[in-house]
Amino acid sequence: MTDGALKVEVWRGAERGAFQSFSVPRRQNQTVLDVVTEIQREQDPTLSYRFACRVGMCGSCAMVVNGRPRWTCRTRVSEAASAEGALRLEPLRNFAVVKDLVVDMAQFFDKWRDAHGYFAPAARPPADFAVVPPATPARQAADAAIECIGCGVCYSACDVVAWDKDYLGPAALNRAWTLVNDVRDAGQAARLAAVAGDDGCQCCHTHMSCTSFCPKAIAPTYSIAGLKRSLFWQALKGGTR
Amino acid sequence: MTAALFLAQRISAMVLALAVAVHLATILYAIHGGLTAADILARTHGNLGFFLFYSVFVAAVAFHAPIGLRNVIREWTSWRGPSLDAVLAAVAVALLVLGMRAVIAVYVA
Numbered sequence A: 001m002t003d004g005a006l007k008v009e010v011w012r013g014a015e016r017g018a019f020q021s022f023s024v025p026r027r028q029n030q031t032v033l034d035v036v037t038e039i040q041r042e043q044d045p046t047l048s049y050r051f052a053c054r055v056g057m058c059g060s061c062a063m064v065v066n067g068r069p070r071w072t073c074r075t076r077v078s079e080a081a082s083a084e085g086a087l088r089l090e091p092l093r094n095f096a097v098v099k100d101l102v103v104d105m106a107q108f109f110d111k112w113r114d115a116h117g118y119f120a121p122a123a124r125p126p127a128d129f130a131v132v133p134p135a136t137p138a139r140q141a142a143d144a145a146i147e148c149i150g151c152g153v154c155y156s157a158c159d160v161v162a163w164d165k166d167y168l169g170p171a172a173l174n175r176a177w178t179l180v181n182d183v184r185d186a187g188q189a190a191r192l193a194a195v196a197g198d199d200g201c202q203c204c205h206t207h208m209s210c211t212s213f214c215p216k217a218i219a220p221t222y223s224i225a226g227l228k229r230s231l232f233w234q235a236l237k238g239g240t241r
Numbered sequence B: 001m002t003a004a005l006f007l008a009q010r011i012s013a014m015v016l017a018l019a020v021a022v023h024l025a026t027i028l029y030a031i032h033g034g035l036t037a038a039d040i041l042a043r044t045h046g047n048l049g050f051f052l053f054y055s056v057f058v059a060a061v062a063f064h065a066p067i068g069l070r071n072v073i074r075e076w077t078s079w080r081g082p083s084l085d086a087v088l089a090a091v092a093v094a095l096l097v098l099g100m101r102a103v104i105a106v107y108v109a
Helices: A032-043 A106-114 A137-145 A153-157 A159-163 A170-180 A188-195 A209-213 A220-236 B003-032 B037-044 B048-076 B082-108
Strands: A005-013 A017-025 A062-065 A068-071 A086-090 A096-099 A102-104
Touching (some): A005 A032, A005 A096, A062 A153, A068 A153, A068 A209, A137 A220, A170 A220, B003 B048, B048 B082
Parallel strands (some): A005 A086
Antiparallel strands (some): A062 A068, A096 A102
């Protein structure tokens, strides 16, 4: 369907607000981000939303589209619209709404820090480059989880985050898992302790919403399962409290 | 959940997976065999194997159930902190005492 008008309901306001209806011309190969941009440029310049790269690299344009969290720049209207050709756009769930479709990502990224989702170098620089053969299991495990763009779709989809605001969440734990598999990293004990807290990896219920919705086809559920396994053996050895 | 609780939860779950299966199979066997209470007590009385098996079973329950309850309460309510841990430690002790009381009663009967 490329003719006619698309009925678009867009969330306006912050935590409190209402849906505003727009009618947007239907175009060929139109993405959901195209629709939002057209509304903002042609109909209502006060509409706030966030985007940067438009090609699925930056992770800034995620929204809830017809109930599903998605990256809007790589989501065509044809695959997201309802049978009646309507779109309902909301800000990501589990985030504080700043305005309209813009959410506050601060808590989301604070949790990456809390999960030690960063490289911890050794006290002294290594004498030479670390050789990490691509075929090693650790490197392959890291590879499987490394392409995260930090869009927040998994965090928006996660049931556990919805009922426990302190849960570290799939993205932060996925990042931690890539570093658990980094043979150069010198902060492993502290990282496992960080992801083992009362709001850590053990809270995951394996609902797999993160894995189902991740636009990069990453499986944070498997990363979290890996953390649980690492934690189990580490705890058995008495390595973490 | 701390790593120690996580470990205790997982290991007790492994024990329970086996123990519950044996327990259920034993119940089915006893019922289908038409054993009376007196017959059962005659078999359990002074049976060290029975005593050890159910002692392990009770210990696993005493670990597993309160940790699971703690997770459920933390997820569904805002109850946190030492008061929650103290109450669930009491639940653990109660399960251990009640369970072992039953095991000992059947062992010495």
